[in-house]
Amino acid sequence: MRRFLLTAVVMLSVAQSAAAMERGSVTNLPIPRYVSVKTEECNVRRGPSLTHRIDWVFQRKGMPVEVTAEHGHWRRVSDRDGAGGWVHYSLLSGARTVIVDQDMLALHLGPDPETPVNARLELGVIARLGECLTNWCRLSAGGYRGWAPKSALWGVNADEIRD
Known part of the structure; x- marks a missing residue:
């Protein structure tokens, strides 16, 4: 059983690597x-x-x-x-832009839920995408800037890091 699980994990890892390396023909x-x-x-x-x-x-x-x-x-x-x-x-x-997938999404001053809230964005707002860390992205919309959890956004991959 353990050998089967290890083989399955290796096959999944190879499949993910191949998918990540796909490039447009043009x-x-x-x-x-x-x-x-x-x-x-x-x-x-x-x-x-x-x-x-x-x-x-x-x-x-x-x-x-x-x-x-x-x-x-x-x-x-x-x-x-x-x-x-x-x-x-x-x-x-x-x-790069994203769509807010959570109503009244808090934009924090830093990439931490404990930092002050700078603004709140309504569901469906389109925001300009800036830097992204592991779980947070910096956004700008309507003259406001701040950090939001990546999980509340559509238009950025969960594992995407941006400088």
């Missing part, structure tokens, strides 16, 4: 990765060309999306609800 950037919508209106298409039907339109500049595939000048993206489609790369930005 940009050579990691897949999946987070980016944001650059414009007020961003068409999301059924396939990677202008001839494909528009399924919907993102209407929030700065909306974080996850790139899951690349094809020429097109990126397949998904939002926090898992809905996806193809977007022309010119409509996307490398600027």
Whole structure:
């Protein structure tokens, strides 16, 4: 039994390493990765060309999306609800943003729940992502800056560290 568990752990570790090393065929950037919508209106298409039907339109500049595939000048993206489609790369930005997933999320002055609260963010607010530590990220939104628990955000990986 112990040998089976050890083998399973090694196989899982190898699978995770392979997934972490996946790169886009066009940009050579990691897949999946987070980016944001650059414009007020961003068409999301059924396939990677202008001839494909528009399924919907993102209407929030700065909306974080996850790139899951690349094809020429097109990126397949998904939002926090898992809905996806193809977007022309010119409509996307490398600027990182997150969506607040907890109502009245406290922004602390430091990456510690014991530090004073600087502001509170409503559910669904889009915030600019700054530095991220193991469990906390620095955000800016509406003229306020502070630290929030990573677990209350969509648009950043749980294991992601940013300087």
